[in-house]
Amino acid sequence: MDMSCFRSVAGAVLSALLLAGQVQAAGSVNQDYVRSLAAPRKTVLVVEYYDGGRKAVSRKGYSSAEGFKAISPTDVRVDDKVSLHLYGLEPCQGEMVNRSEGFAGSCEDYGREQLAIKLKAARVIFCRAFLTEEKAAKQDVTCFGYYNFPGSLDTVDNIEEQLVSIGALKLARKPDGSPLRGDLADAEKIGRGGFGMWADPRVQEQAR
Numbered sequence: 548m549d550m551s552c553f554r555s556v557a558g559a560v561l562s563a564l565l566l567a568g569q570v571q572a573a574g575s576v577n578q579d580y581v582r583s584l585a586a587p588r589k590t591v592l593v594v595e596y597y598d599g600g601r602k603a604v605s606r607k608g609y610s611s612a613e614g615f616k617a618i619s620p621t622d623v624r625v626d627d628k629v630s631l632h633l634y635g636l637e638p639c640q641g642e643m644v645n646r647s648e649g650f651a652g653s654c655e656d657y658g659r660e661q662l663a664i665k666l667k668a669a670r671v672i673f674c675r676a677f678l679t680e681e682k683a684a685k686q687d688v689t690c691f692g693y694y695n696f697p698g699s700l701d702t703v704d705n706i707e708e709q710l711v712s713i714g715a716l717k718l719a720r721k722p723d724g725s726p727l728r729g730d731l732a733d734a735e736k737i738g739r740g741g742f743g744m745w746a747d748p749r750v751q752e753q754a755r
Contacts, residue, residue, distance in 0.1 A: 620658025635728035661715035714743020
């Protein structure tokens with residue numbers, strides 16, 4: 548099997564770890580467990596690795612007092628050796644304007660800024676990956692964030708779902724035009740209502 552085919556199979560297994568339908572995406576993890584990973588004055592990042600039978604067989608944990616950084620619209624720096632890639636998402640192409648948010652610039656910059664906001668606000672970042680990603684320098688993952696603001700918010704959300712529904716990123720497509728992340732199709736419909744990148748008619752035209 549060549550590497551491109553292998554990555555496609557790995558991606559399919561990763562997608563199978565997700566519940567169908569973005570409305571239930573956050574419910575596909577044990578939210579109490581994710582909350583229990585929180586540590587005072589630190590951001591905790593945990594990656595669980597799954598075999599082909601959807602069983603968690605390995606886990607790695609990291610923590611940072613400064614938090615984890617977005618190094619692209621879809622990539623998170625873990626340390627000097629490892630980064631995580633949000634599977635199946637991509638920014639729009641070229642430039643975009645969203646007047647309601649006061650943004651004018653590149654799609655890349657907009658996506659990276661929005662991912663950075665999600666990472667900075669999270670107390671816990673909990674990710675899942677296919678087992679063969681465990682030793683890769685750049686690992687395909689799906690991630691959830693635990694957000695806690697006492698008195699106003701206490702929630703565990705799928706990070707990709709949130710980025711797609713606010714129009715920060717869009718779904719990458721297979722050669723036949725179908726989305727790599729069918730579980731986030733409803734989230735993209737929300738974003739296409741005029742949020743983020745979709746507020747710019749040029750981006751709407753790209754999607755035709």
